[in-house]
Amino acid sequence: MTKLQAKNIVKHFDHNGNSVVALDGVNLNVEEGDFICIVGPSGCGKSTFLNIVAGLEKPDSGEILLNGNPISEPGPDRTMVFQEGALFPWLKVIDNVEFGLKMAGIPKDERREISQRYLDMMQLTKFADSYTYQLSTGMKQRVAIARALAMDPEILLMDEPFAALDSQTRDLLLVELQLIWERTKKTIIFVTHNISESVILGNKVEVFKNRPSKIKKEIIIDYRRPRLAEDENLQKYYHQILDELKSEVIARSKDETS
């Protein structure tokens, strides 16, 4: 069943008075339970696309359909895990996780029950009463994931959530995220510039073309899980994506030097 549909999304940016095309007709079908990874050169507009899906930015034309209904505003049915976590420093970890539930008017007892479950899933129970400054970057991203999952969204959006992590923490979270996906059956769209990340996580990898960007190629990765970073068999997918991206990166650097 089609969960989310992006139809011909176009977005322009104003750059020093010039209009720059960021997205030039992006079409994407996301099936229920898909784990979609979007890879592309930096600045290719992949985060912009995710923001449009989240409803935080509006496309100049085209539309996003969620379960067949057009979306126009941000909503808790599409929760986002941001690159910097974007946790609220004035709230304890547990209150951060419960924030969306509180906004939805869910009573306190029920909120506690839900937040405990996700804190437990992300191994954060011990830190429930900590403030965010007391946590490492990896811990913060765990909280951000717990916060997004606690809303039980239709679709989970992740914008380079592991970009700031050290490699050990990242490898650990890459495995955990796969387990969570299998357990919760969530539909996930994950944006990254890291090819290995996309190969490990995605069952479909969408390669974005350089600006003006659209989807250049979809690569299906049908391989057992949990996939590990060191798995040699993933290399062929890695190179397949790398080949697609190489020309884009070269185009991009030409863009920047001219």
Add this chain to the structure above:
Amino acid sequence: MTDIHVKKSQGNMEDAANAALLIAAFIGVWQIVFMLGVWPKISLPSPAMVAETFAKIILNGSLEQSIGITLARLLGAFAISITLGTLIGFTMIKFKGFGKTLNSFSAGLLSFPSIAWVPFSILLIGFDEFGIMFVVVMSSIFSIMISTYSSIRNIPPIYVDAARNMGAHGISLFRHVTIPAATPSLIIGLRQAWSFAWHAIIGAEILMSIVGLGHILSVGREFLDMSQVIASMITIFTIGLLVDRFILNKLEDKIRKKWGLDNHR
């Protein structure tokens, strides 16, 4: 944890020792200048003479009364300033064009000397409590307005994005995200406004009042009682310092720490 506490209390002891040393040095220099006899006693009394005046005005209750009246006026006026200033600040956020214009005007009025409001206030309102409070309000409200306006405008957009993404909007977004996100910066504005209000109340009391700290300062001058002038000045200094260091600064530190704005590892 305990390690940090030990370090902290050692730090506090050290600060206190340094402060004591500074005060002792100041009194020492003062005593020496006094003994050199550069100025007559009536113009520059000794530390002991000022201490005596302190004892006198404390024992007859006039110092306590003055402090009480001054602080009551100040707190009343400051409360009005915060309430009105914050509301106007919110309005400035809501109506962008209005906010921008008023922000420029307020910046001009921020540097307007508080004492210059006194004649206006005397003619408009009169030689009474409300006249004094008016001067204090006018001297501190612009600082509150500007700080409310800029604190909210400077919130990292990612907080608002994250909150909207989780379904917050309207009043709940404002209450649960905008205000807490702006708090560390709002506190700085509050501190600045407090210092403006403190300048204003003493100035206004010197010129407009028959009671209060500013008043006993000006009585000292009228009776050529330098001891009372110095005692009043020390009191004003001490209260200003205590409020800033032990209330506002503490509050700011606490909030900065909780918001994770300090590097304390």
